[in-house]
Amino acid sequence: MVGSELQRRVDALAEDLGRSVAINDPSVRLLCASRHFGDEDAVRVRTMLQRSAGSEAIGHILAQGVTRWTGPGVIPPRPDLDMLARVSMPLRWRGTLLGLLMVIDPDGTLTAADLDAVKAAAEPMAALLYRDFLVADSERAAREETLRRLLSADPAERAVTHDFPDTSTVLIAEVLSGESARIEVALRTSLAAATRGREPSFYVRGRQGVLLGAADAAAIVKQAEDVLGAGARCVAGIGTSADGQAWIARDRAAVAVRAAATLPRFDGIAHWDDLGAYGLLLRVPAPARAHLPEPLLALVAKDPGGRLVETLAAYLDHAGSSLDTAAALHIHRTSLYYRLHRIEEITGLDLADGEHRLTLHLGLKLLPLVRD
Missing domain, CATH: 3.30.450.40 (GAF domain)
Known part of the structure; x- marks a missing residue:
């Protein structure tokens, strides 16, 4: 005051x-x-x-x-x-x-x-x-530096005395687009609102705000975008650690926020627990399109509307179950069998072969991460 x-x-x-x-x-x-x-x-x-x-x-x-x-x-x-x-x-x-x-x-x-x-x-x-x-x-700078050190991957830095009560959850909000002069204000405003009623436990670096403790990610994203104005985009990633190791939660939140920024399926907010294979794939450098499996590239080239790629993804995500895949795609199994046959023709791979399925499945998971 x-x-x-x-x-x-x-x-x-x-x-x-x-x-x-x-x-x-x-x-x-x-x-x-x-x-x-x-x-x-x-x-x-x-x-x-x-x-x-x-x-x-x-x-x-x-x-x-x-x-x-x-x-x-x-x-x-x-x-x-x-x-x-x-x-x-x-x-x-x-x-x-x-x-x-x-x-x-x-x-x-x-x-x-x-x-x-x-x-x-x-x-x-x-x-x-x-x-x-x-x-x-x-005082604020000292508290934020203590928090930054607590969340560090360096064990020597993490050896700090602190009074943060919840060390099991970390949220990272990242501004992807918006007027640069307003980014810090937007992040601090939204994170301060999220911690109202408790001791502030966040810091801001560049385009990211890092918050220790549980919070309403959707409210943080909306408030940041409101402050930034029309055309702005903010995303959020949440990481958790069952044994309360804050640096692990922060590491997972960093992967989750990349997923939120990259993968449309998460609609701007991603939780580590929902990443599945992307929890690992997002830790490696983004591949170039030319590095994807050639059979998958051939399928993408022959399928401009994306129907066959969608069918293949659904089939592999449903562990090769034709019944579940047809239901997910809302098509008859006869139509599904025709599409699968076309996929095999174009790719030259056998969907009954586990190695071939793995090649295509991994390629599909990497496709949204491609750097052009």
Whole structure:
């Protein structure tokens, strides 16, 4: 929590303007706020109650480029979120962005004198934030470094004292596409929401956020994408370790997040327990198409619609059971036998031969991982 002096300054500015005022951190998480002045909207009420404006509102604010502003600017309303217009002023100290000063201004009636008052209040507020930032950031960095070491594959690094309660589950969220300037904010916002009510247990490196402990992966992905805005894509992988070895859970989560990014069957969220053979295949470098078995490449070339490839995959996944395969494909067994015969003709392989089946099955599993 911020100090009482910063709260006093926020209250004083609000009284001078007769408007609701708040200070958020650069991730648009509430730090302190004045009382309401009858101009509150649903986003402000939610923020006061939950200390978060919600991922869609955060994404809207960041989409205005507010973190790059050098002076006060207007954040337009979002009627669908019941969000009124605001004037925002970045709070910087010696070039470091420490917060966002927000003043509700639904009808654009803040005067030039009002804006001068906002700008005058910004510098001392930034100085107070910087003081708190130095303490909080060093504590956060130390905790994140302890977590990083706990999850390391190096036994020497893992020998750290920690107070993390759940070491059996690790979740990795990875941003595959989205504005680079918003990636860390998006990951920290979604992971902080997932750990609300407990001690934070995550860190962010590049495009990945690593969380220790169980969490709602779908909610994390959605919140990150909301903050990043239209066209963004985030995926998640979950790894577990039955004996509570966190580094093993992290290793498995790293494989799972690659599966989530690569294999459509997982729809963006993959759990280690569901990977099957991909738990091993995703640990090896992605093959080039030319490295796949030639019989399978011949089948793919002769089957542009993918019907025969789909049939072969279903047949092998069902252990060669014609009854189960026909049911899975919703076709008559006569049609299935015809397709299997065509597959054998094109590939030159015998589906009754175990080695031939293994060659084709392995090739099919590797096909989605191919690097072109």
